[in-house]
Amino acid sequence: MAPLIRRDLSGEKPQMYEGPLRPLVQKLLRNGKSLFAIVTLLTVLLIALLADVIAPYHYNEQNLGRRLQPPSSRHLFGTDALGRDVFSRVLYGARMTLFLGVTITFFTSLIGITLGLISGYAGGIIDLVVRKVMDVLWAFPIIVLALGLAALLGPSTENLILVLSVLLWIPFARVVRAKVLVIKELPFVKYARAIGMNPVRLIFRHIFPNVLSDIIVLFVLTIPDAMMSSAALSFLGLGVQPPTPEWGAIISDGRPYLFTAPWISAFPGLFLLLVALSFNLLGDVLTDILNPRVGR
Amino acid sequence: MRGPLLSVRDLRVHYATEVGIVRAVDGVWFEVNEGERVCIVGESGSGKTTVALAIMGLLPRNALVRGEIVYKGRDLLKLSKEELRSIRGREISMVFQDPLTSLNPLLTIGVQCSEPYEEHLKLSRKEALQRAIDMLRKVKIPSPETSVRRYPHTFSGGMRQRTLIAMMTSLKPRLLIADEPFSALDVSLQVGLMQLLSELVRDFNSSLLLITHDLGVAAELCDRVIVMYAGKIVEEADIYTAFERSLHPYTQGLLKSLPTLERVITRSKLEVLRGLPPDLIKPPEGCRFHPRCPFATDVCRRDEPRLVEVERGHKVACWLRMGGIGGAT
Numbered sequence: 095m096a097p098l099i100r101r102d103l104s105g106e107k108p109q110m111y112e113g114p115l116r117p118l119v120q121k122l123l124r125n126g127k128s129l130f131a132i133v134t135l136l137t138v139l140l141i142a143l144l145a146d147v148i149a150p151y152h153y154n155e156q157n158l159g160r161r162l163q164p165p166s167s168r169h170l171f172g173t174d175a176l177g178r179d180v181f182s183r184v185l186y187g188a189r190m191t192l193f194l195g196v197t198i199t200f201f202t203s204l205i206g207i208t209l210g211l212i213s214g215y216a217g218g219i220i221d222l223v224v225r226k227v228m229d230v231l232w233a234f235p236i237i238v239l240a241l242g243l244a245a246l247l248g249p250s251t252e253n254l255i256l257v258l259s260v261l262l263w264i265p266f267a268r269v270v271r272a273k274v275l276v277i278k279e280l281p282f283v284k285y286a287r288a289i290g291m292n293p294v295r296l297i298f299r300h301i302f303p304n305v306l307s308d309i310i311v312l313f314v315l316t317i318p319d320a321m322m323s324s325a326a327l328s329f330l331g332l333g334v335q336p337p338t339p340e341w342g343a344i345i346s347d348g349r350p351y352l353f354t355a356p357w358i359s360a361f362p363g364l365f366l367l368l369v370a371l372s373f374n375l376l377g378d379v380l381t382d383i384l385n386p387r388v389g390r
Numbered sequence: 391m392r393g394p395l396l397s398v399r400d401l402r403v404h405y406a407t408e409v410g411i412v413r414a415v416d417g418v419w420f421e422v423n424e425g426e427r428v429c430i431v432g433e434s435g436s437g438k439t440t441v442a443l444a445i446m447g448l449l450p451r452n453a454l455v456r457g458e459i460v461y462k463g464r465d466l467l468k469l470s471k472e473e474l475r476s477i478r479g480r481e482i483s484m485v486f487q488d489p490l491t492s493l494n495p496l497l498t499i500g501v502q503c504s505e506p507y508e509e510h511l512k513l514s515r516k517e518a519l520q521r522a523i524d525m526l527r528k529v530k531i532p533s534p535e536t537s538v539r540r541y542p543h544t545f546s547g548g549m550r551q552r553t554l555i556a557m558m559t560s561l562k563p564r565l566l567i568a569d570e571p572f573s574a575l576d577v578s579l580q581v582g583l584m585q586l587l588s589e590l591v592r593d594f595n596s597s598l599l600l601i602t603h604d605l606g607v608a609a610e611l612c613d614r615v616i617v618m619y620a621g622k623i624v625e626e627a628d629i630y631t632a633f634e635r636s637l638h639p640y641t642q643g644l645l646k647s648l649p650t651l652e653r654v655i656t657r658s659k660l661e662v663l664r665g666l667p668p669d670l671i672k673p674p675e676g677c678r679f680h681p682r683c684p685f686a687t688d689v690c691r692r693d694e695p696r697l698v699e700v701e702r703g704h705k706v707a708c709w710l711r712m713g714g715i716g717g718a719t
Contacts, residue, residue: 281491284448284492286494287478289558290476290478290479290509299494299505
């Protein structure tokens with residue numbers, strides 16, 4: 095938003111209004127935790143985007159003569175059982191892992207936000223049904239359900255996204271619903287109803303923006319969840335299929351050689367840890383900034 | 391002769407709660423004529439806000455409504471949600487109490503004031519904003535062209551209430567309901583806002599249904615007063631009669647508890663109504679006011695008095711006024 099010049103009531107000093115974004119970014123950069131997270135995430139993002147340029151080898155370039163080599167100057171992270179360069183595979187893997195994390199979170203948040211808004215605002219039977227569905231889903235370990243579903247649909251990247259999107263929305267729906275219940279009792283919603291506003295418009299104009307801060311936090315915190323879950327499914331062979339590099343899949347490749355060639359699993363694992371940690375740190379700091387009343 | 395603009399017939403609103411059924415409004419009849427200013431007074435919990443919400447169709451989910459609310463010949467309680475929505479904000483509008491939290495903190499004043507125009511007249515954003523600016527000028531918001539770009543937190547309480555009044559009267563409603571519109575504000579602001587409301591209602595030739603616990607405000611703004619107690623109307627009269635010749639002990643009690651200049655000068659103590667309003671889950675038998683009434687007799691404890699017209703336009707529900715019962719005046 096462009097800066098807007100405003101006048102005080104007294105008409106004396108014009109004030110600058112810089113929009114809500116700039117102070118937020120400033121606060122994020124001033125905090126050590128979030129600064130670390132942002133730098134890490136930007137680096138990984140850059141790696142993912144520039145994988146073609148940085149990677150010394152193609153991710154699927156096999157060299158059976160140099161299999162299971164320990165890290166060296168030629169192969170920074172060593173090589174795997176097929177003689178592929180682990181460094182290059184990890185770089186390319188960042189693409190798939192980030193893509194999966196963000197895409198799954200996006201779709202699952204769409205489901206969760208929609209259901210949360212509807213069940214919170216409408217109440218009654220609709221609310222009851224949504225709540226029961228959530229309770230039932232919540233009763234099972236997500237990963238077990240995901241395994242079953244993925245096995246049923248067949249292992250592929252599309253199915254992985256589908257399965258996890260259908261399973262990870264519950265926190266979104268819960269948080270949004272709870273918030274809507276509070277907001278819809280606020281006086282400005284009463285006014286909007288007294289104006290005779292169409293409910294769909296009312297939800298998008300008056301309720302949704304007031305839930306947005308919680309959604310942002312939850313979104314950031316769900317990305318690592320989605321990444322870990324998809325890595326877990328890929329590790330079990332039900333997600334991304336070889337030879338496409340994905341961190342979970344690479345870790346899985348190294349499993350038989352954990353004691354003889356630990357570098358195959360260790361490096362993608364380290365990256366996964368780092369990225370997941372960064373998202374979590376960022377989410378924590380965002381919670382503090384956006385919902386300052388939550389206990390610290 | 392034309393019928394009244396709004397007529398409420400035997401309205402009953404009961405809330406189903408976990409501890410029992412709360413009879414918030416229990417058989418209320420009244421009318422509002424075209425261009426008339428009517429005031430409902432009563433203590434907290436007397437059901438006055440519930441009556442207003444029932445007219446707006448904004449009662450909470452747990453409310454059970456009976457009776458009729460006839461507006462221009464149509465029973466509002468029988469309309470579909472869509473029909474009701476087209477009336478709300480356009481024909482019948484409502485200003486609530488507590489202006490401080492009544493504007494969405496995330497939207498500019500302009501966006502919020504444009505909403506009625508966009509919703510009911512289907513105007514474009516630009517046109518709606520222009521109309522909103524005109525309306526804000528009418529309620530004397532300083533420099534409305536720039537004010538529309540400001541956020542509610544930069545507005546003072548008085549300005550916010552002006553903005554809300556502008557918002558709710560922007561489509562010249564036939565009936566404006568105002569629920570304690572001044573109670574959260576400074577006394578010094580109240581006078582200005584009362585004038586503003588009065589002018590708008592006059593200019594638009596709207597009817598006003600003012601809900602308040604302050605008989606002073608009622609006297610300033612209204613032609614007729616309806617006094618409610620524990621979900622029922624106990625007295626109805628034009629404003630002069632109500633002040634000079636009120637008949638119900640409750641109305642008299644309310645009047646005595648008003649601080650007047652005379653009482654301030656003579657330093658006499660304010661008289662207060664003793665006791666609390668009754669529990670509406672189990673209202674007292676007979677006259678609902680009898681436990682607090684200084685003149686209560688056996689009849690009052692046993693039978694419920696009906697609202698009876700004692701002289702033209704003056705109705706009261708009290709056994710003392712119906713003859714046949716001796717006792718105090």
